[in-house]
Amino acid sequence: MNFFKSRTPLSAKMALAVLSTLLFLFSAQVSLTIYVDSSYLASTIANTPGLSSMELWEEPEDMVGTLYTFAALITLLALLSAPKILRKIGNYRWTLSILILHVLILLGLSMFDSGWLIIPLFMVETALVAVLYFNLDVFLERYSKDAETGMIRGLFLAIASIAWLLPPVLAGTLVDQYGFQLVYLVGAAVVLPTIFIMMRYFSDFTDLAYNDAPFMMSHKTALAHPNIHYILMTNFFLHFFYAWMIIYAPLYFHNHVGISYQEFGMMLTIALSAFIIFPYPAGWLADKLLGEKELLVGGFLLMAVTSALIPLFGKAEAGIFLFALLLFIGRMGASIVETMSETYFFKQIDGSGAGLMGYFRRSRPLALIAAPIMASVLLQFGMIDLGSLFYLLAFIMILAIYFPLRLKDTL
Template sequence: MLKVFQHRGTPFFTIYLATFLFALHIALPLYINSSFLGQFLSEKGIGFVFAASSILTLFLLAKFPEILSRLGNYHVVLLVFATQMTFLALLASPLPAPFLILTFIFMQAFTTLGLFNLDVFLEKFSDDKTTGIVRGIMLTTLNLAILLGPLITGIILSDNEFWKIYLISAIFLVPALFVISRRLKRFKDPKYTKIPYFKTLREVLTARHPNDEIRHAITASLMLRFFFSWMVIYTPIYLYNYVGFTWNEIGVILAVMLLPFVLFEIPIGWLVDTRLGEKQIMLAGFFIMSFFTAVLFFVENQSLVIWAALLFGTRIGASFVEITSESYFFKHINSTETHLLSIFRDSRPVAYILGPLVASVLLMFTDIQHLFLILAIILFYGIWNAFRMSPVRGKNAASPRGL
């Protein structure tokens, strides 16, 4: 693992530190965002706001490779971080509800852009032999912050004073901005491949086996993000409004739930680099996710321990899928192929369009508790997709013709 930090003197530690700080700013409001919007909107309306932010994200991601080519990743990431701080400060202000909702939509979109910038930094310095462990450390760093977020939020939040959370979230971006501005200003951008967005999308979607690895990686990521979209939006609402937990108790439950992302992703990353392939572990991950998500539907107990244990189980599977989908994808691209990275990162906004919209429609006909059982069934498509994946054959081996 030390070789990851020592290899050619590359600034892995700086990237991981910036990732941790950026992720911490995401984590603090992550599980209270839906409750914040719930002050102004119904449960159905909340889903449409998340969908709107995802549509904006898709548009920005489509333009992002071109922006990077013109300005460079270093300058763009500073602009993204500074703009995000402004959005968070506005959310902490006593502004009219329509303005707050619009600001929230832009804040969500810029979160994805910041993660994209960090991806570009990391991919520039990594290689196939260490992709699993490099991505494992990256994801563990990110998820450690995501784990700490609910605990900090549970301590700070009282009487639905959400403005405190958004303000502190903005403050965490200050050291992230400082670290990047000081340590990565000499970053040399790769020569980004310039291929139109829709041409890239068409080539990826129509690629035929065995040259369809990029599509399988994107599909796995899409299924995972769809799972997250329902869990992040509706689990806190269900636990607070229906089960009856306090925010402090929810903070503990969510922290326990997120532990698998910290515990398993580095070992799994090492495993897919040295022993097993991504396919086997991804299959296991989707099976575990589906099983524990289905069990949630049948739980009528208000025990904190039971809910924490079952949600912990869902995230064991999710952690397996997250690291294997990342490793599988990045073993098939290089740092110049931001057009492919853009499509891959589209899985999050696409999922946050489809997920809330589907859930909003379903909630017109069923109770929120039924979403758990429906989600478990949907996850079987992830199992089918993983079953059809081919073994890793080397960087760019899977790129569709012309990409």
């Protein structure tokens, strides 16, 4: 351990640089695997006799949503336990342990081919991703100043987005040529250096007093802190959009439109470039000029319109470029909403607010529960087809605008 430890005390500026590196590597791995997860699960289920013959689901892709729901429940339990674990072992040791486990699980996903093994590994891996982002938040909040929150959060979202940019193309190429498993092996190799970076720079990390928070914000608390309540709901609907797209967009484009994984990866790379272009300018605007409310509303409108156009473009057999442009505009809206929700929320708390951060980060697993449950029920009972799910998503994003409209701007 001492061999890896830095002998130079970690300044705030250096800490932010190191955290940027950790975020980049971790986000690159997540981007590599997250958009093939649903297709890998569907393929694994179809090729595992005991699973493919289950009568509860007519198609493997119907079962995928259910598996995401169970994975989200595990994630939720982990995040609920976060403040208690932080107080007991500290953020450094918890993060290091999870990084090591994360690498081992990715290796398992690259080695096994039975659905009975792949499914539990996938569920745990999904939970670890959410917990690791939460842990990075704890580190980041420790070294951030409120006056710079918007710019720092915008910068970090841009760094993460750069890391997300190219891996989908690589993942698509690997899947088309070599199958799914190599993607997870490459993912393990990408995230492995984060273990040594963590050991070198954060072994002396000083933890703050981490506060608990109940599972759900009480009605009394929501009335006392209405803006926190509204931004939490805003963040929930953002992650509802992400969950819907992550699970069902790969299945729709590959299985129903006929786009190859490599082509879909290229589309995603174009779309995800929006997360590089817009977060930092949006953070600057929120800090200096507009405030968050107007930008949040505009972002949700873009997400709604582009979601509704996906099945229309599919029926019209639009080309790859038009699909990529459509996804880019939708992700432009999502990047603005993500930056504004992060900026607004983290202006309200300090580094001791692990309980409140827990509320914020629970939005992702709660959305991963709600979105696939809703979609799976509709698909299973034949109430809607896969393409029409995107019309429903557009309607939900319109409804979500209510919550940012109720926010009080910080400017």
